[in-house]
Amino acid sequence: MCECTDMSLDMKTPRNIYLSAFYKRSFAYHTVKNRMPVIITQLLDTLTRNKDSIVAEFGENSREDLKQVIGELSKFKYEVQTNKPLTKLVGEETDVRIYNDYIAKQASEEGETTHFNTIWLLAECYMYKRIKEMFTLTATLKDFDYFKSSKTEQYNQSIHLMDNLSQLVVDIIDNHETCDRKQAILKMLKLNLWGNKCDLSISLGKVEGPGQLHDIKALDQFILADDSEKIYQALITNDNNNIIDIVLDNSGYEVFTDLCLMDILTTFSLAKKIRFHVKAIPWFISDVMEKDFLWTLQQSKDCKNSYRQQLGSRWTEYLANGQWQVMVHHFWTCPYEFKFMSQFAPDLYELLTESKLVIFKGDLNYRKLFGEKNWDPTLSPEEALQGFLPAKLCTLRTIKADIVVGLKPGQAEICHKTDEKWMEKGDYGLIQFMSKLPKNV
Ligand SMILES: O=P(O)(O)OC[C@@]1(O)O[C@H](CO)[C@@H](O)[C@@H]1O
Ligand SMILES: [Mn+2]
Numbered sequence: 350m351c352e353c354t355d356m357s358l359d360m361k362t363p364r365n366i367y368l369s370a371f372y373k374r375s376f377a378y379h380t381v382k383n384r385m386p387v388i389i390t391q392l393l394d395t396l397t398r399n400k401d402s403i404v405a406e407f408g409e410n411s412r413e414d415l416k417q418v419i420g421e422l423s424k425f426k427y428e429v430q431t432n433k434p435l436t437k438l439v440g441e442e443t444d445v446r447i448y449n450d451y452i453a454k455q456a457s458e459e460g461e462t463t464h465f466n467t468i469w470l471l472a473e474c475y476m477y478k479r480i481k482e483m484f485t486l487t488a489t490l491k492d493f494d495y496f497k498s499s500k501t502e503q504y505n506q507s508i509h510l511m512d513n514l515s516q517l518v519v520d521i522i523d524n525h526e527t528c529d530r531k532q533a534i535l536k537m538l539k540l541n542l543w544g545n546k547c548d549l550s551i552s553l554g555k556v557e558g559p560g561q562l563h564d565i566k567a568l569d570q571f572i573l574a575d576d577s578e579k580i581y582q583a584l585i586t587n588d589n590n591n592i593i594d595i596v597l598d599n600s601g602y603e604v605f606t607d608l609c610l611m612d613i614l615t616t617f618s619l620a621k622k623i624r625f626h627v628k629a630i631p632w633f634i635s636d637v638m639e640k641d642f643l644w645t646l647q648q649s650k651d652c653k654n655s656y657r658q659q660l661g662s663r664w665t666e667y668l669a670n671g672q673w674q675v676m677v678h679h680f681w682t683c684p685y686e687f688k689f690m691s692q693f694a695p696d697l698y699e700l701l702t703e704s705k706l707v708i709f710k711g712d713l714n715y716r717k718l719f720g721e722k723n724w725d726p727t728l729s730p731e732e733a734l735q736g737f738l739p740a741k742l743c744t745l746r747t748i749k750a751d752i753v754v755g756l757k758p759g760q761a762e763i764c765h766k767t768d769e770k771w772m773e774k775g776d777y778g779l780i781q782f783m784s785k786l787p788k789n790v
Pocket of ligand 2: 548598599633635636711713
């Protein structure tokens with residue numbers, strides 16, 4: 350029987366406990382048991398319902414391929430529901446090898462790597478990677494974006510919100526030489542934060558109107574940590590490169606708020622270059638791929654609303670003249686937390702070291718930033734980074750998974766008393782800034 354000899358255990362850093370569906374009262378368990386099968390079922394419904402239009406787009410031969418994918422999706426759903434091992438992915442690409450080596454490594458430690466027993470982050474990322482593989486292995490559907498219809502529908506539900514926001518942003522731009530720059534940027538940070546509530550994987554593909562996301566005064570009470578001032582100081586500090594990186598999350602209204610925030614920073618000449626990091630494959634239903642990013646610019650440029658049209662034209666120009674750049678890297682759709690970036694994607698880590706601020710959007714990025722661990726909520730974000738700090742970082746995240754750090758003592762308990770599912774619905778937000786590692790990391 351092992352004895353715990355060191356009684357001076359620092360309770361802030363619990364044993365190496367990853368979030369996992371192994372723990373039946375966790376959100377991970379609810380996700381693997383209920384939400385992931387629903388997401389697969391909804392995709393099956395979408396493919397079946399849109400079969401004719403897909404065949405029209407990809408040719409008669411895609412009918413057979415579609416049937417094959419539908420069969421594989423149904424089989425995969427059964428694998429998840431019956432807690433089967435994660436099977437190896439096909440291919441020798443770098444990211445496929447990363448997945449397969451990770452699955453093998455966990456199997457050596459866990460006996461076998463199954464959907465419920467393994468690390469939640471691995472199981473959930475694997476699902477989206479496995480779904481992509483089903484299409485990649487066909488002859489005709491390799492480039493089909495099977496989440497496009499959901500992303501488009503969500504975009505169309507947010508038109509009125511984007512038009513409202515456009516008027517506010519154009520007003521700031523038109524008066525940027527005389528307006529209160531700090532107040533403008535602090536306001537845009539909060540509008541950007543609440544844009545993260547629009548996420549189809551948490552709403553299970555249900556396209557909910559983004560609600561009252563502009564009444565940010567009323568939403569202030571739900572921001573549990575607000576480092577906006579520190580972020581503002583980092584933004585106005587002229588760093589040698591004046592490069593800002595933003596790691597995007599969801600398309601639709603959220604990416605529109607990202608574009609608006611980045612336009613404001615560009616207008617105030619706070620960034621010589623802004624790099625937008627998008628996903629390489631369809632991801633967590635609503636995450637932005639390069640084509641979604643470009644489509645959003647085109648939609649804005651061509652729309653009837655003069656304010657949004659003006660912004661779309663500006664953004665297209667920024668992209669054309671190199672002030673803005675879209676970047677894709679396979680690591681953003683890998684299953685590892687970011688502390689492993691320097692090991693598995695040293696080129697990406699190196700690129701981020703050039704930045705004066707790296708902005709991480711959303712919940713999944715938060716889980717990866719802080720290592721998918723069941724931390725004490727009062728643990729400092731710097732410590733939870735576990736050594737990942739290529740540059741000054743900030744996170745704009747609505748809380749949709751049961752991991753949180755950087756709270757004051759008692760805050761989590763109060764939220765739990767208010768609503769025991771407070772970590773699952775995106776009702777609470779965090780604006781957190783990390784600029785140095787604690788000495789002991
Ligand atoms: O990164 P996002 O879009 O803010 O959220 C992604 C997400 O919906 O997926 C997981 C639940 O399945 C959670 O981590 C999170 O809620
Ligand atoms: Mn997302």
